[in-house]
Amino acid sequence: MSTLPHTILFDFDGTLAPNLDLPDMRRQVIELTRSCGVPDETWAGRFIVEIIDASRDWIRSSGKRGADDYFHEAHALIKAIELDAARTTVVFDWVPTLLESLRKQGIHSAIVTRNCDAAVRLTFPNLDDYVNGLFARDSTDFLKPDPRHFTSAMARTGASASATWIVSDGAMDMRTGAALGLCCIGVLTGSNTREQLIDAGAHKVLADASNLLL
Ligand SMILES: [Mg+2]
Incomplete structure (x- = not known):
């Protein structure tokens, strides 16, 4: 070096x-994901964005409706958390x-x-x-x-x-x-x-x- x-x-x-409070952001995304009926094994061990991708895919492949709504809601949630934190961070x-x-x-x-x-x-x-x-x-x-x-x-x-x-x-x-x-x-x-x-x-x-x- x-x-x-x-x-x-x-x-x-x-x-x-x-740092952002990523564990809390992950917890909130998991709460939303579970509320959409996605089984835990679909997303266990994944990072936040990857939880959303995997769960959207699961909802789609299970034949349920609302995969895109879930995806947009989850992304809006993480963006709101990020912007909220950013307002008080330098x-x-x-x-x-x-x-x-x-x-x-x-x-x-x-x-x-x-x-x-x-x-x-x-x-x-x-x-x-x-x-x-x-x-x-x-x-x-x-x-x-x-x-x-x-x-x-x-x-x-x-x-x-x-x-x-x-x-x-x-x-x-x-x-x-x-x-x-x-x-x-x-x-x-x-x-x-x-x-x-x-x-x-x-x-x-x-x-x-x-x-x-x-
Ligand atoms: Mg970092």
């Missing part, structure tokens, strides 16, 4: 801003300084997040002044842990895997990054411990991303 990267991919919640105070310093050093950056575009922009209104791209849930064709969420961001900045870092509080991002051959930097401002991040493939774990290049 002695050479500077061409591009740094940043996760958003838990990395550049305080990025960590060191974020503008960090991103400005990367830009001055010619390092590209992008945000890759499962959060929605509007909520991220509400939390970080002038992000376009600082990063080369925002790849949010509703502005990307593939959602991480699908590696194409990362590679489409890298394509935007023209970065190779060996010249890209992923910085995230999420173990899932460490796994995806490691599988692609990126340098994986875990941060402790979110939902995982140092051990969990290292186990998932982090090459380095920092208290936060403020001193990334030191």
